[in-house]
Amino acid sequence: MRKSALRVLLLVLLPSFALAQPSAGGVDAEGHPWWKHAVFYEVYPRSFMDSNNDGIGDLNGIASKMEYLKWLGVDAIWITPCFPSPQVDFGYDVSNYVDIDPMYGTLKDFDRMEAGGKKDGVRIVLDLVVNHTSDQHKWFLESESSRTNPYRDWYIWRDGKGPNQPPNNWTSIFGGSAWQWSGKTSQYYYHFFYPQQPDLNWRNPKVKDAMFDVTRFWYKRGVVGFRLDAVDTLFEDPNLHDNPVLPGKDAYGEPNQQRKYNTNLPEVMDVLAGLRTVANQYNAVLIGETWTNSVEELKRYYGAHHEGIQMPMDLAFTKLTPLSATLFRNHIAGVVGTGEWPVWVLSNHDIVRAYSRFADGKHDDAIAKLLAGMVLTLPGTPILYYGEEIGMQNNNPTRREDVKDPIGRLGWPQEKGRDGERTPMQWSDTPNAGFTTGVPWLPIPTSYATHNVATEQKDPASILNFYQHLIELHKTNKALLEGDWVALNPDDQNVLSYLRRLKDEAVIVVLNMSPNPQRVSFDLSKQGFGGARLKALLTSGSDGKTFPAMQFEPYGVYVGEVLKK
Ligand code: GLC
Numbered sequence: 196m197r198k199s200a201l202r203v204l205l206l207v208l209l210p211s212f213a214l215a216q217p218s219a220g221g222v223d224a225e226g227h228p229w230w231k232h233a234v235f236y237e238v239y240p241r242s243f244m245d246s247n248n249d250g251i252g253d254l255n256g257i258a259s260k261m262e263y264l265k266w267l268g269v270d271a272i273w274i275t276p277c278f279p280s281p282q283v284d285f286g287y288d289v290s291n292y293v294d295i296d297p298m299y300g301t302l303k304d305f306d307r308m309e310a311g312g313k314k315d316g317v318r319i320v321l322d323l324v325v326n327h328t329s330d331q332h333k334w335f336l337e338s339e340s341s342r343t344n345p346y347r348d349w350y351i352w353r354d355g356k357g358p359n360q361p362p363n364n365w366t367s368i369f370g371g372s373a374w375q376w377s378g379k380t381s382q383y384y385y386h387f388f389y390p391q392q393p394d395l396n397w398r399n400p401k402v403k404d405a406m407f408d409v410t411r412f413w414y415k416r417g418v419v420g421f422r423l424d425a426v427d428t429l430f431e432d433p434n435l436h437d438n439p440v441l442p443g444k445d446a447y448g449e450p451n452q453q454r455k456y457n458t459n460l461p462e463v464m465d466v467l468a469g470l471r472t473v474a475n476q477y478n479a480v481l482i483g484e485t486w487t488n489s490v491e492e493l494k495r496y497y498g499a500h501h502e503g504i505q506m507p508m509d510l511a512f513t514k515l516t517p518l519s520a521t522l523f524r525n526h527i528a529g530v531v532g533t534g535e536w537p538v539w540v541l542s543n544h545d546i547v548r549a550y551s552r553f554a555d556g557k558h559d560d561a562i563a564k565l566l567a568g569m570v571l572t573l574p575g576t577p578i579l580y581y582g583e584e585i586g587m588q589n590n591n592p593t594r595r596e597d598v599k600d601p602i603g604r605l606g607w608p609q610e611k612g613r614d615g616e617r618t619p620m621q622w623s624d625t626p627n628a629g630f631t632t633g634v635p636w637l638p639i640p641t642s643y644a645t646h647n648v649a650t651e652q653k654d655p656a657s658i659l660n661f662y663q664h665l666i667e668l669h670k671t672n673k674a675l676l677e678g679d680w681v682a683l684n685p686d687d688q689n690v691l692s693y694l695r696r697l698k699d700e701a702v703i704v705v706l707n708m709s710p711n712p713q714r715v716s717f718d719l720s721k722q723g724f725g726g727a728r729l730k731a732l733l734t735s736g737s738d739g740k741t742f743p744a745m746q747f748e749p750y751g752v753y754v755g756e757v758l759k760k
Contacts, residue, residue: 225677230420230480230506231536232676233270234571234666235320235578239544240277240299241285242619243581245631252619252630254300258308263648265315267584267659268666272312273320273422273482275544277305281331283391283601285617286322287424288329292409302416309417320482321413323421325406325466326428327392334405335393342380349402350393351385351431364437365457370447370605373457387428387457389601397429397466407473414473420480423504426467427486430460446606464495468502482538482578483507490529497535506538506576513546518553518562520691520708524682527573527693531680537575541566541583548580548616551589555710560586561750564661564735565706568752571665572695572704574680582620584662585651590640591615599637623649656735664733668754672732674702681722690715690747694722694757701757703729705737707747716744719757726760 222228244256254277264272276286277299286296295305309319328335337346353362353374361374361383367390374383375390385394395402410421441451467481474481481504487493496507509530515522530537541549553562563586570577581587592598592614595607603612614637621643622629628643651657669675678695689709695702701724707713719727729742736751745753 228478228480228505229318230271231576232670233318233576234268234669235271235273235482235576236264236267236269237543237578237580238272238274239581239617240274241636242617242630244620244622245633245635248631248633249298250631250633250636251298253298254295254304254308258304258311261308261311261315261317264312264317267663268670269317269579270670271318271320271419273322273578275422276322276324276424281329281391283329283389285600287324288327288331288389288392289324290329290331291333292323292406293412306416313417318419319417320420320422320480321418322424323406323410324424325395325470326425327386327388327394330391330393338393339377339379339384342382348399349396351396352380352382353385353435355383363435364440364452365431365435365454366438366445366449366452369602370445371449385431387425394428394431397462398433403466403469407469410470410473410479411477414477414479418479420474420482421470422482422484423467423470424484426463426483427458429466430457430462432456432460446602446610459492464498464503467496467504468498471498471502471504480505484510486510490533493530494533494535505536508538508540508578510540512539512541512549512570513543516552518565518708519688520706521688523569523708524685524691527680528682531574537573539570539573539575539577540580541570542580542616543578544580544617545613546616548587548589549583550586551615554588558710558750560658561736561748563658565708565750565752567658567662567665568704568706568733568735568754569691571662571669572675572702572754574678574695577669579662580616584659585621585648586642586646586658587618587621588640588642588646589615590618590638597638621647623647661733661735665754668732672702672756673697674700674756678702683717683719683722684715687715689713692717694719694724696722699723699759702732703753703755703757705739705745705747705751705753707736707749707751710749712749713747713751714744715747718743724757724759728758728760729755730758731755 241252243252244260245252246255278289279291279294279296280286280288334346334349337344338350361372365373367373369388376383386392436456438452438455443451483504485496485507497503511526550563591611598604598612600612600614602610618637619630619635619639624644624647627635628639651659674695674697678697681694683692690713691706691708693704729739731739733754736748737753739745739753
């Protein structure tokens with residue numbers, strides 16, 4: 196096409212395109228930044244798609260699946276660390292923040308993937324490991340080399356309490372003392388995670404400047420935001436008070452402790468606000484790995500004046516059990532009640548897959564649809580985990596010698612590690628699920644024969660098609676995008692029901708969270724919809740035809756438009 200003809204075509208297309216697809220920095224018709232109406236999707240690069248058949252996924256593999264992500268309706272992918280790394284913690288031990296690990300490709304491959312994503316409307320979010328580096332990072336190699344090295348104070352070095360005694364009682368979350376002796380300078384360094392992941396000293400302004408520059412490097416390369424790793428652990432009490440000891444032992448045999456002096460220190464918020472200031476200059480979004488015990492703690496991450504991060508993940512769904520209407524209703528009400536924009540997550544690369552966590556062996560696929568029916572109809576932004584949309588199961592190792600994740604070997608059998616939730620994406624029913632023609636780095640569960648993209652795309656009743664339709668609804672239905680959240684039948688212990696209400700419009704969502712058939716009835720007069728009828732938008736195990744009474748199969752889902760009388 197000649198350039199002038201292309202320009203005319205663009206001018207004709209532009210107004211409607213601009214409305215549907217806000218630009219990276221732009222806001223939509225409701226004044227919302229793009230990420231509020233986006234569906235995010237976590238990609239574990241080792242396991243998404245292997246383009247060179249070495250058994251490990253790579254960036255060209257991800258690039259080759261952009262069309263699939265577009266079809267599914269994904270707007271942004273968060274790629275877990277793909278930077279050079281010794282891979283002790285599978286990339287969460289970064290040895291260079293501004294390059295790509297050769298195992299995954301090159302910076303050129305990254306640029307190509309980013310450009311392809313842009314074409315398909317899939318933006319790229321990278322994972323910033325802010326708390327620590329690899330012990331092979333040049334900063335640490337310098338720091339460890341002598342007590343007077345200019346990088347010494349980039350990490351946390353201390354004398355022991357006495358011979359063979361670490362500076363205090365802090366334990367690593369990955370087992371053993373959090374202090375590692377270094378013979379080179381006869382001091383200990385601090386590591387919240389593996390000894391190969393020394394903690395950065397965020398009290399040193401040089402660390403801050405260097406990490407802020409890392410974000411600029413990637414923003415300039417087209418990255419639209421970061422998922423910030425392990426932010427809770429950025430700061431430690433400089434006086435090194437011992438943590439209070441709790442009853443019992445952890446999976447690695449250490450006494451449990453309350454991590455009072457080395458997690459969630461108030462200084463964390465200053466760093467987040469600093470990262471946000473840089474992000475704002477690039478219209479970027481910050482997502483937090485924010486483990487919280489209450490909605491008050493969650494609210495804190497947004498910042499009292501919204502100077503914090505825009506998308507702290509609410510990770511409570513990864514812990515809430517069992518599936519119970521009361522439990523989930525109360526939690527949702529709490530999060531919505533903060534008045535902030537929620538971020539919903541069912542699972543990730545550290546947590547047993549939601550499909551397996553909630554499976555009852557009888558209704559597993561129905562439960563997967565029910566969970567999708569919830570996270571994609573709540574107000575806020577969902578972050579899906581790759582494979583969730585096809586009902587991928589965990590595939591836990593059964594023998595210690597098969598475990599790849601070091602914590603699984605250290606903590607066996609109590610802690611089996613995270614291999615089970617990181618297995619290759621199941622693309623088809625061909626050998627190795629179409630992920631590789633080599634030997635996949637982790638074994639694929641046998642359920643790939645039925646739970647895979649190609650097979651499910653052909654089946655209108657599949658989990659995958661349910662997700663695809665829901666995502667479309669999530670992004671196009673005004674009440675689902677903008678409406679408030681109103682709990683219905685708040686005392687029902689089996690069925691979670693709510694309205695998403697926007698002025699005169701509403702969508703009703705009804706989720707039978709029980710293994711039994713249920714009958715529910717509604718009176719929507721209080722909500723201004725007395726005598727209304729329903730028009731089904733998406734259902735599974737309920738047709739809603741007898742509304743205001745409705746019948747549900749076990750774990751049935753009904754999403755419908757409420758039509759005013
Ligand atoms: C985060 C990551 C996890 C990693 C840890 C240490 O929790 O999600 O995979 O092991 O940080 O970087």
